[in-house]
Amino acid sequence: MTLPQHLPPQIRERTVSKARTLIEALPFMREHFGKAIVVKYGGAAMEQAGLARPFAEDVSLLLQAGIRPVIVHGGGPQVTHYSTRLGIETTFVDGLRVTDTETLDVATMVLAGKVSTEIVAAMNANGVAAVGLSGVDGGLLLARKRSAPDLGFVGEVVRVNAEIVRTLLDRRFVPVVASIAVDEQGQSYNVNADAVASEIAVALGAEKLVFISDVPGLIGPSGDLLSELGARDCRDLLALGGVVEGGMIPKLESAVRALDAGVGRVHLVDGRVEHSLVLELFTPEGVGTMIAPDAPGPEEERP
Ligand SMILES: Nc1ncnc2c1ncn2[C@@H]1O[C@H](COP(=O)(O)OP(=O)(O)OP(=O)(O)O)[C@@H](O)[C@H]1O
Ligand SMILES: [Mg+2]
Incomplete structure (x- = not known):
C-alpha cells in the first residue's frame, strides 16, 4: 500500500498495521465462509457488565464474513439468583442442576424469558437480526429424562x-437458543446448555463449536492453560478426577461428543476478554x- 508521503511516521505506521490486521484475517475468513459455527454463550461470562455489546459486535462480524452463527446461551448464575430470591435451594451434582418442579419453572422463566430477551435485544441493537427460541420452538430439541442419578427434570437431548x-x-436471522427441551408427552426439561450446543453443532455439521465461559480455557493438572489438546486427552482428564470439576465436566463431555460426531474443532474461550470470539476465530x-x-484430517492451522 502506498501512503501519501506527508503523513507523520506514527500515523503511517498505525494505518499500515491496521490494514495488516485485516489482511491477516483473510485466510480465516475464507476458511469459515458459508460454514455453521455454534457458540455457547455461558451464563458465567454473561455476568460481566459491559460485554454484551462487544459480543454482539463479534457476532455481527461473523455474519458479515459469511458465517452461519448459532448462539446457545446458558444462565446458571441467573437461575441460581432468582431461585434464591424465591427461597428455592440450589444443588448441583457433577455440574448439573438438580431440578424439581419449582426449579424447572424458574429455569424456564429465566432462560427462555429474561436471559434470551436480553441477548436478543443486545444483538438487535448492534445490527444483528437475532431470534430467541427454546428447544420447544419448532420441535428443535426432543428430550428424555436423564436417568442415574435422578436429578429431577434434567433432560438429555434425544433428537x-x-x-x-x-x-x-x-x-x-441469528438463532439464540435457550436450553429448555420437551419430551414426546410435552413435559419440559432443563438441559445443560453445553450439551444442547454440542447436539445442535452435530445436527448442523458445524465447522466449530465455541464455548465462551469465565475462565481463560481448560486448566490442566499443573494449573496452566492448555492451549491445544485432543479429544482423547479430554477423556483422560475427565477420568483422572480432580482436574476437571463442576461446570467444566459437562462442557468437556459435550466437546468430546461433538468431535466424535464430526464437528471440526471445539474452542474454549474467555468471555471476560473483550472480542475473544473474533480473536479466536x-x-x-x-x-x-x-x-x-x-x-484429525490433514494438518490444520489454528483456529
Ligand atoms: N480444569 C478446569 N479448567 C477450567 N475451568 C474449570 C476446570 N474445572 C472446573 N472449572 C470450572 O468450570 C467453570 C465453568 O463452567 P460453568 O458451568 O460455571 O460456566 P458456563 O458453562 O460458562 O456457564 P453456564 O453454565 O451458565 O452456561 C469455571 O468457572 C471453573 O470454575
Ligand atoms: Mg455450565
Missing part, C-alpha cells in the same frame, strides 16, 4: 430437528483452548 435453525440462518494466535478430534 435435534434443526429445520427451524436452518430456516432462520437461510434468511440471515480470525487471528493465528487464538486466545483459549482448542480441542481437535481423535483422528
Whole structure:
C-alpha cells in the first residue's frame, strides 16, 4: 500500500498495521465462509457488565464474513439468583442442576424469558437480526429424562430437528437458543446448555463449536492453560478426577461428543476478554483452548 508521503511516521505506521490486521484475517475468513459455527454463550461470562455489546459486535462480524452463527446461551448464575430470591435451594451434582418442579419453572422463566430477551435485544441493537427460541420452538430439541442419578427434570437431548435453525440462518436471522427441551408427552426439561450446543453443532455439521465461559480455557493438572489438546486427552482428564470439576465436566463431555460426531474443532474461550470470539476465530494466535478430534484430517492451522 502506498501512503501519501506527508503523513507523520506514527500515523503511517498505525494505518499500515491496521490494514495488516485485516489482511491477516483473510485466510480465516475464507476458511469459515458459508460454514455453521455454534457458540455457547455461558451464563458465567454473561455476568460481566459491559460485554454484551462487544459480543454482539463479534457476532455481527461473523455474519458479515459469511458465517452461519448459532448462539446457545446458558444462565446458571441467573437461575441460581432468582431461585434464591424465591427461597428455592440450589444443588448441583457433577455440574448439573438438580431440578424439581419449582426449579424447572424458574429455569424456564429465566432462560427462555429474561436471559434470551436480553441477548436478543443486545444483538438487535448492534445490527444483528437475532431470534430467541427454546428447544420447544419448532420441535428443535426432543428430550428424555436423564436417568442415574435422578436429578429431577434434567433432560438429555434425544433428537435435534434443526429445520427451524436452518430456516432462520437461510434468511440471515441469528438463532439464540435457550436450553429448555420437551419430551414426546410435552413435559419440559432443563438441559445443560453445553450439551444442547454440542447436539445442535452435530445436527448442523458445524465447522466449530465455541464455548465462551469465565475462565481463560481448560486448566490442566499443573494449573496452566492448555492451549491445544485432543479429544482423547479430554477423556483422560475427565477420568483422572480432580482436574476437571463442576461446570467444566459437562462442557468437556459435550466437546468430546461433538468431535466424535464430526464437528471440526471445539474452542474454549474467555468471555471476560473483550472480542475473544473474533480473536479466536480470525487471528493465528487464538486466545483459549482448542480441542481437535481423535483422528484429525490433514494438518490444520489454528483456529
Ligand atoms: N480444569 C478446569 N479448567 C477450567 N475451568 C474449570 C476446570 N474445572 C472446573 N472449572 C470450572 O468450570 C467453570 C465453568 O463452567 P460453568 O458451568 O460455571 O460456566 P458456563 O458453562 O460458562 O456457564 P453456564 O453454565 O451458565 O452456561 C469455571 O468457572 C471453573 O470454575
Ligand atoms: Mg455450565
